[in-house]
Structure formats: C-alpha cells, structure tokens
Amino acid sequence: MEVQVTVNGQSHSADCEPRTLLVHFIREQLGLTGTNIGCDTSSCGACTVHIDGESVKSCTMFAAQARGADITTIEGLAADDGTLHPMQQAFMECHGLQCGYCTPGMVMAATSLLSENPSPTETEVREGLEGNLCRCTGYHNIVKSVLAAAGGES
C-alpha cells in the first residue's frame, strides 16, 4: 500500500506492506536511521518519534496508521545550519549520553515532555521519561539535561 507522510517538514511517499511497522518504514524506506530499535516489547523507547507533536513508540504503530501524519524524527531537530536543538545541546553539555543508543528516543521523549509541561520538576522529568530505558547513564545526567533544557527555554 502507498503511505504518504510528512517527515521533518518534507513529504514522502513509499510503497509498503500493511504490516510494516512505522520504525521500519522510517529506517528502511526513508533511510532515516537516527531512530533506533532497542527491543521487541514496546518497552525501551529508543524508537520514539513525534506524531503530530506527540511522542510515540514507532515500533508499536503500523506505517499505515501514520498516513498523512506530520512526523518529526531526531534528524529533524537541529536547525538547517547544523545548530543543535536546545535539548541536544543540553544532553551534550550535561553528559546525558554515553554509548548514545537510547539518545534519539530520549531526546524525542524529552522534547515532547517539555511541549506538554515546559517547567517540569525533577520528579516530573523522571516520570515523563519512564517509557525510555538507558543501559549506560543511570539516568541522572539525562534528567539534568532535560532540566537544563527546560531552564534554558523558559
């Protein structure tokens, strides 16, 4: 079936089977491999993207369900001239990543969180990221990064 979506401001159309998961569509059909796959159980959040501005696990959605949607992936956050998004900058400055595998999903979950709650408390950040797992950092610096980005933006 034909699936048309807008990804990072650009319209894309590709043919896929109905059973194609959105994350496979994004990685394989559109070649945007910044969105990672970390599990088979909808648990890790590495595949998080925004659908119409809200964080979604793209491994738990068929591409067919996203037809016509406005999708943002990690590739769409930085400015065209390469200037990092404030959340990406905060992760860099606060050492919010080690291996980096969870990072695209963390950043997408965190930006969605701040769009719903621009000045979260530390507890709200921790709870707001409960859909994302990190095997390296122990979360502490991730939480610091999100709080820093929130402070910087407000």
Added chain:
Amino acid sequence: MIPASFEYVEAASADAAIAALTEHGDEAKLLAGGHSLIPLMRFRLATPGVLVDIGRLDDLSYINDGGDHIAIGALTRHRALETSDMLAAEAPLLRHVASQVGDPQVRHRGTLGGSLAHGDPASDLPAALLAMGGSVVAKGPGGERVITADDFFTGFLETALGEDELLTEIRIPKAGGAGWSYQKFNRRAQDWAIVGAAVQLGANPGVALVNMGPAPMRAGGVEAAIASGSSAADAAAVAAAGTEPPVDLNGDEAYRAHLARVLVERGLIEAQT
C-alpha cells in the same frame, strides 16, 4: 519482530467498521490505538487476517457531560483522559487511573475503548470502570445496547462484545465528590500492576481489583463490609476472598492475596481522608 501479513481496511465510520466486521467474521480484528494488539501481533500471539482500523474515527473521541454521567467516546486516548478538566471535577478516579497507564508514549496512542475491549485483568482502566459503576455502549448490525461493567468482563481477554460489535461509548456516573483512591503496585516504572486496587466511596461504594483473577473484578466482600460500616482494616481483610490470582515471576498467589489486602486497606483509608 514482524507481524504476520494481513489485509488493512480503514473504516470511515463506526457503521463502516461494523460492516467490515460482519463481512470478514472471525478473521477480522479492530485496531484502535494498537498498543495491546500490535505487541501481540509482533509475537504472533495474534494473527488476524484483516485489521479494521478505527483509529481515525475522531467523532468517537470526546468527553461530554451526559447529565448524571460523563459520556466518553471509545476512541478517547489515555492522554485526553488524564488532562481532562471535566473528569477532574466529575470522575477524578478515572482521570488518575488513566495517568497511571504505561508511559507517556503509550498514553498518547492507547484508547479507553481498546483498553476495556481487550479485557486484560492486569490493565488499569477496567478497575476504574468497575469501581465507578460504569457501563459501555456496544453497537452492532442490529443497533446499540448498553452493557454494565459488571456484565462486560467475562473472562481472560474476553468481554461481552460480539464479534461484529464495536464499543462506541463509555458512561461513568458522576462521582459527586465521593472519596477515591487508586493503588497500583509495581516494581518498575512503566510496568503493569502486579496487583492494583481502585476504590470509590459515596452512595454506591465500589472496590475493584487488578490482576487478581482471570478477568477484571470487583471485591464484593469488601464492598459489603464497607456498606455495613466496617473499618478499613476489617473490610480489607476479605479483599482476596474469592479471587484466583495469577502466578508468575512477580509473585505467587499468597503474595498477591497479601498485596490485595494491603492495597485495599491503603485505598480505603486514602479515599476516606
């Protein structure tokens, strides 16, 4: 993992969805938020031949004042429930329970109708529906019928819905300021409840248990004890009576029975204060 192949049908209306269900019979499954069905399909525990996508039926996504009750469209997402001012005023237990489901990404996609129709005893929202004395509207080829929460959950992943029926609306009696509590016990953020207890006091007290049997269930003994004026501790002592808790890595029957008593007592005390 990749689900087995299926035919994808997008329903343009509730009636179109019912027509598709009638046409394809037990081959067909409805797809709402997909956050219970897609994980099952990825493990090939579910292999429907036809998926009827009702996820875009926006006219089934609403939270309305129905006079003595709040009427909620089946396609209303958990996120809309947890941020609703009307629910904060009239059905705060439901609003809070919705905020305890999974994680933000799950709540952005999962729907109330899907959560109830799935009939999973480990899920949170069925307990709220039971404790609040709610009902659902099912629509089929022959029209609509109303099913009370008590009649709706019939077994493990089984409900009173017919194969060609669509859940369209959920009705929650207004809580009228009644005390309430939801106690969800799990060990990791994002997890399902190992055991949970939903409590609403007021004129028709309701106490419902999560993950204490094959289907979402009420704790009838506790409700009777409260009605006859028992203390929270005495009422909670019978919380596990008549339950058949599952045994898994998180706990055995005795552990879950203990949790049910502790959580119901905490819930009753919190609801009373």
